Amino acid sequence: MEAPAVDHLAAERKKAQFDVEAMKIVWAGSKHAFDVSDRMARIVASDPVFRKDNRTTLGRKELFNNTLKKSAHAWKRIYELHLTEEEASQFRIFIDEPGYGDLHWGMFIPAIKGQGTEEQQKKWLPLAYKMLIIGCYAQTELGHGSNVQGLETTATFDPKTDEFVIHSPTLTSSKWWPGGLGKVSTHAVVYARLIIDGKDHGINGFIVQLRSLDDHSPLPGIVVGDIGMKFGNGAYNTMDNGVLRFDHVRIPRDQMLMRVSQVTREGKYVQSDVPKQLLYGTMVFVRQTIVSDASKALSRAVCIAARYSSVRRQFGSQDGSPETQVIDYKTQQSRLFPLMASAYAFRFVGEWLKWLYNDVTDRLRANDFSTLPEAHACTAGLKSLTTSVTASVMKDGIEECRKLCGGHGYLCSSGLPELFAAFVPTCTYEGDNIVLLLQVARFLMKTISRLGSGKQPVGTTAYMGKIQHLMQSKCDVLTAEDWLKPSVILEAFEARAIRMVVNCAKNISQFPSQEEGFLELSADLLDAAIAHCQLIIVSKFIDKVQEDMQGRGVKEILQILCSVYALSLVHKHLGDFIATGYITPKQGALANEKLRSLYSQLRPNAVALVDAFNYTDHYLGSILGRYDGNVYPKLYEAAWNDPLNDSVVPDGYHEYIKPLLQQKVAAARL
Amino acid sequence: MEAPAVDHLAAERKKAQFDVEAMKIVWAGSKHAFDVSDRMARIVASDPVFRKDNRTTLGRKELFNNTLKKSAHAWKRIYELHLTEEEASQFRIFIDEPGYGDLHWGMFIPAIKGQGTEEQQKKWLPLAYKMLIIGCYAQTELGHGSNVQGLETTATFDPKTDEFVIHSPTLTSSKWWPGGLGKVSTHAVVYARLIIDGKDHGINGFIVQLRSLDDHSPLPGIVVGDIGMKFGNGAYNTMDNGVLRFDHVRIPRDQMLMRVSQVTREGKYVQSDVPKQLLYGTMVFVRQTIVSDASKALSRAVCIAARYSSVRRQFGSQDGSPETQVIDYKTQQSRLFPLMASAYAFRFVGEWLKWLYNDVTDRLRANDFSTLPEAHACTAGLKSLTTSVTASVMKDGIEECRKLCGGHGYLCSSGLPELFAAFVPTCTYEGDNIVLLLQVARFLMKTISRLGSGKQPVGTTAYMGKIQHLMQSKCDVLTAEDWLKPSVILEAFEARAIRMVVNCAKNISQFPSQEEGFLELSADLLDAAIAHCQLIIVSKFIDKVQEDMQGRGVKEILQILCSVYALSLVHKHLGDFIATGYITPKQGALANEKLRSLYSQLRPNAVALVDAFNYTDHYLGSILGRYDGNVYPKLYEAAWNDPLNDSVVPDGYHEYIKPLLQQKVAAARL
Ligand SMILES: Cc1cc2nc3c(=O)[nH]c(=O)nc-3n(C[C@H](O)[C@H](O)[C@H](O)COP(=O)(O)OP(=O)(O)OC[C@H]3O[C@@H](n4cnc5c(N)ncnc54)[C@H](O)[C@@H]3O)c2cc1C
Ligand SMILES: Cc1cc2nc3c(=O)[nH]c(=O)nc-3n(C[C@H](O)[C@H](O)[C@H](O)COP(=O)(O)OP(=O)(O)OC[C@H]3O[C@@H](n4cnc5c(N)ncnc54)[C@H](O)[C@@H]3O)c2cc1C
Ligand SMILES: [Ca+2]
Incomplete structure (x- = not known):
């Protein structure tokens, strides 16, 4: 940001006890990442085509x-400016407007990459x-979402013509929700039930052309439209x-995505030797981007608040x-500081997920599938937790920030x-958060049940290897100060998580069957899964803070944020920590006391900590969050742009107001 | 509701173990109340002018x-149908659309009634x-909301002309937010700083005409407009x-609301002998209506979900x-059942608040002000708690119901x-919820500090009289079944609340001053205030369930709901209950176990319990919540009404899509 003409927040900025410029680099991930995003943000912000302020009317x-x-x-600017892929992706982020491109780049292309054969990739990519074709991802149906195996759309092989016939047999089989589908996409990856010779081979993906490339009209047999207004x-x-x-729409056989399974000319269904888990790779990727979206959305809200x-x-003036x-x-x-700490926490765990994705990809190349289930569960859980917090299932995020701004x-x-x-x-797309957390819970139950068998838990579940110790130990906090030790925090979160997991496993074993127990206790299992995911985020934050860091005071303030993040969770979930017997009520009170004093330490750094996100006023899109703090004149100015202010006397006056005000007779009994 | 043509929920309705018609009466409050609201809801629903389904586009x-x-x-229909005041008020509720009338009837008129002299009431009411004049309530300013004493608008007495000069001295003194002000109101009750002879006498209310009654144009010196789009x-x-x-707008002296204080012809400021607390009466009234709004909004969301x-x-089909x-x-x-129980809990506490308001009014008439502070704190707290839960500060309400509906x-x-x-x-208007809870907390601190002095706490704080017992006793639950006893529940909530209050008081006393301690510990004080308010709601629910009740199974199912409400709070705030030493982790686990079995008992009654709200499809305004459950065909049908579906090929195709799809050269490096 250039220095603004007025700066009502200058005094706040002076109070900061750390080097904001250095923190910007930490937040961005590297000097290079900072430079790219800074440059892209400015280009977008200065281009009038990308203005956002009129959007809500x-x-x-x-x-x-x-x-x-x-x-x-x-598209034009990205071309003219010769942007690299990295730059173009940042450029699109700062445009900050959901659009068909998100699905084209984010789902259609990755689906073909992940599930298409090399030949198919060569043809379609x-x-x-x-963008000579524009594609979307058509999985969900009116009647079927979370349960992908329940989809009803059929793709029936016709050996006579070597084609698949794509059909919507019922109303509930209508595809419903795919982004970019309603008005723009010319193609879609359609998920449908493969039928060969009357036999159902389950759900597979198919590339289907939807609209004419000449005039954009829907192809014969296809009815397509928008599903209407959203929140x-x-x-x-x-x-x-x-x-x-679809009304019996025909596509050539080679438009089934055939990397994992194929249909031959003769109508044989063949599994290739590529393991199905490969598909997990894409999911890890997509969910990692959602965690990064969560940290962006939360940090924007926190910045404004x-x-x-x-x-x-x-108040308070005498x-x-x-x-x-x-x-x-x-x-x-x-209310504010734990959310600020969460924004940083989500940012760092998001960075770590990028590393995880690369690690998974490398291992897949080397045919090592051993860490996949753990990585899959971990990303499912983190996607669920970070989006829920940001969108307010478990603790309000953006909405709380809105309320912090009063009227x-x-x-x-x-x-x-x-x-x-x-x-x-x-919270809903890419897996309903509750459904995802239940997957995490299943994975945890499996992990715990195998501990006896000598199988060492890996990655984010490695702590479960210390089960003996964690089940018996007690928190040794004696003073509020003790809560600042990373080892104390870490063990508290580990002990709480594993004890909740073990409790669930014990309680499940009381039921006639594992499955029955799991279903009956699933609300408790959710809590255990959340405890596990919070541990992951806390531990990655601790790792981050232990890295070498440039810049005056940067490490110190991050340590404070890390403690605030962890201790505010201890406070919020005190019941878990005490009920599992790891900490005492007295220790809980000490955590709360420490938290209060950390708030005081954060206070002078608050504005600088959100400046470090380096968001332009364009990207923030908020008068309340303006960099220069010049809130009131700008709020006042903006009001007059509302269409209602086109005239001083409103349109309906003569018809609907005047007749009331000028009634000659007392009209009502009231 | 008449029996619909199809009823996809018929099987659910058959499962109910209680008499739904009888429950409708309980929910409505009486047979009479049911009849009125049922009739009004149908009239509104069948009138095409009141359709809502096109509103969002x-x-x-x-x-x-x-x-x-x-x-x-x-207005016309209310007149034609000769509706009574009670009927008209229900009629307006079912129209279900915020509008200037809400402020005219709900704030402008009550302000004149409460703060105007008899003469003023005779003239203006x-x-x-x-509706020969339409009024609004103009208190909040651009720079000043919660702190009413900080308002900047001035009303300066001019003894020469016997007038007040109303003026906006700064930008931040602009009135900002009043409903109905922007385009419709001809008059306003304006709150302004009374200045006589250079001396500031604080904030008073003034009736100010804003627009001409002839042509609706703003009067000289007045700038008025709409503040723009909201959420x-x-x-x-x-x-x-x-x-x-206001630019030096003059009004006659007799337009200051003079019930509590007056300005004489000579410019003397005189306090009347009417105590200021009188004004609390109006606040109790308004907040009680907000609690009732909360129960309506939450019950609608729960009904849909x-x-x-x-x-x-x-899932789950083999x-x-x-x-x-x-x-x-x-x-x-x-996720759903605790919210369903909360909807019932809020409904009953809302009914009780109506009683409280009448009780307060009777006492005021008899010059008995003794219960006013308690009643005031109680309504402040309940307004805050019920709206926060419904709108999701502390636990998601409507939003959770939305997520329960998936995509x-x-x-x-x-x-x-x-x-x-x-x-x-x-959550914000009629008092920011946090600011209100802090008022409750102050009141609790005061109450606790006076316990020693022999002053018996009254009303909803009466339990504090049992402090000795509540500080020492322990929960005697041995089996999950024990948690069903009302006395057990009640004591648990009383003990938790008083112990949290006492803890706060103790901690405050460690600080150099009471005020400093209060400010420093205000986050803990919020928690204590919440505990106190939850106790009130639980205890009113218990009272309700102990009343005589007609109808098969009605009492039994309400008992279950009451237990679900209380035990879900125990589960959620387990940390409080255990940390204050009243219950053990084991007892907490038993509460959770009981809760699970209560869910199973509720399950067959779920649809009937929301049918008992007797909401028309018009009032619900939700395809997902349709009485007949005919969700999918209607969702499908509705989609086609979106403006985007006016044409199959979208408007921007030729300009913005075709050029991409038909690029002759490979456009990008990507
Ligand atoms: C804005 C938006 C964009 C979207 N974009 C696309 C897109 O581009 N392409 C596409 O194909 N889809 C898209 N979707 C669809 C999205 O993927 C689905 O909505 C999502 O998968 C959730 O499925 P559902 O709606 O069927 O929810 P449901 O599964 O019906 O959920 C309803 C409720 O049931 C619960 N539930 C379901 N199963 C279980 C279980 N086993 N155990 C416990 N509880 C359960 C859920 O927790 C939830 O509370 C989009 C959706 C939205 C809202
Ligand atoms: C839809 C809507 C309709 C409205 N209608 C009207 C109307 O008809 N007439 C009218 O006059 N006004 C109206 N208002 C204004 C409304 O009454 C105010 O917005 C409300 O009183 C809150 O004040 P504020 O906006 O100044 O919040 P602020 O007080 O600025 O709150 C900002 C933050 O500061 C915190 N805070 C403030 N004081 C304290 C404190 N002492 N201790 C701790 N925290 C504190 C709050 O909790 C909040 O988080 C309306 C507002 C809305 C949103
Ligand atoms: Ca609009």
């Missing part, structure tokens, strides 16, 4: 048309890369999530001097309503 | 115009009742929350038989996004 059609315009312009103004309504029905809480004053900044209230701090947070110009509405579906 | 102007139309039509589609954007600036969870099936209804999953139950909950046609967006500001 646009009708659906104008809104959508505007997104199409932005997408075309982005160049077309997709050049919020602007928000995800820029996306054409679609509905799609922190800056506005420093501008906003309320003598005409300014009132108290609301960020100085302990309740404000106890003004409810205005669209605060940016927070749209941020919330656009983010919440991440 | 309307642009701001059309949307607002439509609300004006509905308001005028409502008839005009307002007949969500449709939702609260039907309301013209406004901005207002319960019905859809019974329609929706996912042999082509239907999949499992998602309501049969324990995780779904553990489809994200569609506007589910009704849930709009319900959420329209409800959330209740």
Whole structure:
């Protein structure tokens, strides 16, 4: 950010006890990453085509048309500027508007890459890369989402013509939700039940052309449209999530994605020797990007709330001097600072997931599948936890930040309503968060049951190897200060997680069958899975803080954030920690005491800590979160842009208001 | 509801173990209340002017115009149908659209009633009742909300002309937020700083005319407009929350609201002998209506989620038989059923608050002010708690219900996004929830500090009289069954609340001053205030269940709901209960075990329990929550109404999509 003309937050910025520029690099991941994202953000912000401030007043059609315009312009700019893949991806992020490109680049292409044969990749990827075709990912149906095996769309092999016949046999088999499907996509990867000679071979993916490449009209047998308005103004309504029905649509046999299984010319269904787990690789990738989205969304909300809480004053003035900044209230701090710490925590665990993805990819290449189940469970859990926190299942994230801004947070110009509405579906897509956590729980039950057999748990479950110790040990905290030791924190989270997991396993064993027990106790299993995932995030934060770091005070303030993250969880889940017998109520009270004093240490650094995200005002899209803190004049100015202010006397006055005000007779009995 | 043509939920309805018709009466409060609300709901539902299903696609102007139309039509219908005040109020509720009338009836008129002299009431109320003037409540300013004493607008007495000069001296003094102000109100009760002869007499209310009654144009010196888009589609954007600036606007002296203090012709400021606490009466009234709004909003969300969870099936089919209804999953139950129980709990505590308001009013008439502070704290706390739960600060309400509906909950046609967006500001208006809870906490600190002095705590704080017992006793639960005893539940909540309050008081006393301690420990004080408010709700639920009740199984199922409400809180706040030493981890586990078995008992009654709310499909406004469960065909049908589906090929195709698809040269390096 260049120095702004006014800076109402200058005094706050002076208070910072660490080097903000150095922290920007830490947040970005590297100097290079910082430079790229800084440059891309500025280019986008300065381009009038990409303005966002009018988005919430646009009708659906104008809104959508505007997104199409932005997408075309982005494509053009990326070309003209000769951006690298890394740069282009950042560029798209800063445009900050859901659109068909997200699915084309993020799901259609990866599906072909992951599930297509080399030949198929050679044929389709160049077309997709050049956007000579635009694709989407059509899995979910009106009646079927989480349970992919229950999809009803059929793909029946016709040996006479060497084709598949794609068909929607029921209303509930209509494809429903795919992004980019409704109005834009020319192609889709369609998931359908493969039928050969009357036999059902389960769900497979097929590349299906939907629209003519000449005039964009739907091909014969295809009904396609948009599924209608979604949560919020602007928000995800820029996306054409679609509905799609097939009436016996024929595609050539070679449009089934055949990397894992094939259908031969004769209609034989053959499994290749590529293991199915390969597909996990893509999931790890996609979920890792969602964790990164969560840290972005949460950090944006926190940035807005922190800056506005420093501008906003309320109460506490005796003598005409300014009132108290609301960020100085302990309740404000106890709501805001744990979320700020979470934003950092999610950022670091997101970086670590990138490493994990690369590790998984390397191992797959070397035919080592041993860590896949653990990596898969780990990403499922982290996707679920980070999106839930950000979108507020377990603890409010963006919404809490909105409420921290009092009444003004409810205005669209605060940016927070749209941020919330656009983010919440991440709790549902790419796996419903509850369904994912239950998968994590199943994995944990399996891991614990195998401990006896000498199989060493790997990766993020390695701590379970210390089960004997963790089941017996007790927390040795004597003073509030003790809670600052990473080893103390780590063991507390490990002990809590493993004890909850062991409790669940014990309770399940009381039931006639493992499955029955699992179903009956699934609410408790969720809690155990959450405890395990929180441990992962805490431990990655601790690892991060132990790295070498440049810059005055950077390491110290990150240590504080790490402690705030961990201790606020101890406070919130105190029941778990005490009930499992690892900590005493007294130790819990000490944790809370420490937390309070950490808030005081964070306070002078609050604004600088959100400056370190290096978000432009364009990307933040919030008057309350403006870098210069010049909130009130800009709020006032923005109000007058509302369509209702086109005229002083509203349109309906003569028809609907005047007749009331000028009734000649007393009209009512009331 | 008449029997629908299809009823996909018939099997669910047959399972119910209680008399739904009798429960409808219990929910409504009485046979009479049921009849009135049932009749009003049907009239509104059958009137095409009041349709809501197109609301989320309307642009701001059309949307607002439509609300004006509905308001005028409502006024006409209420007159034509000769509705009583009770009927008219229900009628307005079922129209279910925020509008200027809410503030006119709900704030402007009550302010004049509560703060105006008899003479003023005689002059202004008839005009307002007949809607010959339309008024709003203009307190909040751009820079000042929670801290009313910090308002900047001035009302300076001019003895020469016997007038007040109303003025906005700064930008931050602009009135900002008042509902109905932007486009409709002709008058406002304006809160301003009274200045006489240079001396500041604090904040007082003034009746100010804003617009000409001839042509609706703003009067000289007045700038007024709408503050712009708010959270969500449709939702609260039907309301013209406004901005207002005064440039030395003159009003006659008799337009200051003078019930509590007066300015004489000579410019003397006089306090009348009416105690200021009188004003608490209005607050108790308004907050009680908000608690009732919370129970409505939460019950609507729960109704939608319960019905859809019974329609929706996912997983669990081996042999082509239907999949499992998602309501049969324990995780779904553990998320849904506590909210269902909360909806009932809030409904009953809301009914009780009506009683409290009448009791307060009677006492005021008899000059008995003794219970006012307790009643005031109690309503502040209950307003905060019920709206927070419903809107998701402490535990998700409407949003959790939306997520319970998976992907489809994200569609506007589910009704849930709009319900959420329209409800959330209740957490902020009529007192920011955190600020209110801190008031409760202050009151609790005061109450506890006076216990020694022999002053007996009254009303909802009466339990504090048993402090000795509650500080020492231990929970005597031995089996899961024991948790069903009301006395056990009640003492657990009493002991937890008082111990948290006492802890806070003790910790505060360690600080140099009471005030410093209060500020420093305010996050803990919030927790204590919440514990106290939860106790109130639990105890009113228990009282309700102990009343005589008609109808097969009604009492039994309410007992189950009451236990679910209480035990789910025990589970959620286990840390409090154990850390204060009242219950053991073992007893906590028994509570959880009992909770699980209660879920199984609730399960067959779930749909009938939401049918008992007697909501029409119009009022619910949700395809997922349709009474007949005919979800999929109706979702499919509704999608085609989106403006984007006006044409198969979208408007922007030629300009923004075709150029991409038909690029002659490979455009990008990517
Ligand atoms: C904005 C958005 C974009 C999307 N984009 C795409 C896309 O591009 N392509 C595509 O194919 N799909 C897309 N989807 C669909 C998305 O993937 C599904 O909505 C998601 O998989 C959840 O499935 P569902 O809606 O069927 O939920 P359901 O499974 O019906 O969930 C309903 C409830 O049942 C519960 N539940 C379900 N199964 C179980 C179980 N076994 N145990 C316990 N509880 C259970 C859930 O927790 C939830 O509370 C999108 C959805 C949204 C909202
Ligand atoms: C939809 C809507 C309708 C409204 N309608 C009207 C209307 O008709 N008329 C009208 O006059 N006003 C109206 N309002 C304004 C509303 O009453 C105020 O927004 C509300 O009083 C909160 O004040 P605030 O916005 O100043 O919040 P702030 O007080 O600025 O709150 C910001 C943050 O500071 C915290 N905070 C503030 N003080 C303290 C403290 N002492 N201790 C700890 N934390 C503190 C809050 O908890 C919050 O987190 C409306 C608002 C909305 C959103
Ligand atoms: Ca709109």
